[in-house]
Amino acid sequence: MGFRRRVRSRCLPFALFALLAALSACDNEIPEPPEPQVAKTDPLRGNINVAIHSDQPGWGYTTNGFQYSGFDYDLGNWLGGEIGFNPTWIGASAGQRDDLLINGKVKLVLATYSITDERKKTVSFAGPYIVTQQGILVRTGYKKINKVADFAGKSACAVLGTTSLAQLEGQMDKKRITAEQGLSTCVERLLKGDVEMVSTDQLVLRGYASKNPDKLAVVEGLTFGYKEMYGVGLPHGNGAYCQEITAALKRFIESGAWDNFFRKHFPGIPDSDQYRPDPGALDPCPAT
Secondary structure: OHHHHHHHHHHHHHHHHHHHHHHHHHHHOOOOOOOOOOOOOOOOOEEEEEEEOOEEOOOEEEOOOOOEEOHHHHHHHHHHHHHOEEEEEEEOOHHHHHHHHHOOOOOEEOOOOEOOOOHHHOEEEEEEEEEEEEEEEEEOOOOOOOOHHHHOOOOEEEEOOOHHHHHHHOOOOHHHEEEEOOHHHHHHHHHHOOOOEEEEEHHHHHHHHHHOOOOEEEOOOOOEEEEEEEEEEEEOOOHHHHHHHHHHHHHHHHOOHHHHHHHHHOOOOOOOHHHOOOHHHOOOOOOO
């Protein structure tokens, strides 16, 4: 009996130690707290990234990478003042716009961004805020292009990833079209004589012509293709952003701010009505 008691007394500290160790191990295996649920839609407030072209006079243009000018730039600042956000401008080429939204690098795109059914598969839009068609830019004094039939045998340049390139390819030999990453590169080719014309939305071309009228001219009376509707690019399916921006765009058009910005950036165009969308017929937003 005494032996067994001694054995038990000797074993007791070990048993207690094992029990405490087991309890300690259990305490150390506390499950990690669940990851915080991030709201699907952060409000459009504070500083937000907004994509803009950097090489399109009249729309989004900069010579130093941070001081921008143009219709899209002014509209972005106007929307920020109305809604309550401060744009942080991110320079983007035409081909980068979709990816910047899809990857969450920007919350908005204001970069002559045409609303199309194909793009709506991956991004959303509020708008439109401008209506235009395809036009042709030539060197000042060049008289060989006056209608679409004159495209035959000519050399042209358009921008990769744009609706303009697709529409131009439907009007002339694709082999005679040079596709570039940016419109400024196309314009440089035109000025050097590498191509005879540049094609994109007519209002975009007017920005280049107004900046350099001695060397560049828009072919007057020549438009083709379907109407381009510029919208504010948004993350796909983001109905909350869309509703807020659409309401602001309606005020933008109705208040006279649209007319002021248009005259500021395109002073040589007497008839702005053809480019102004109907504020009562802006595109519906996706459900929130």
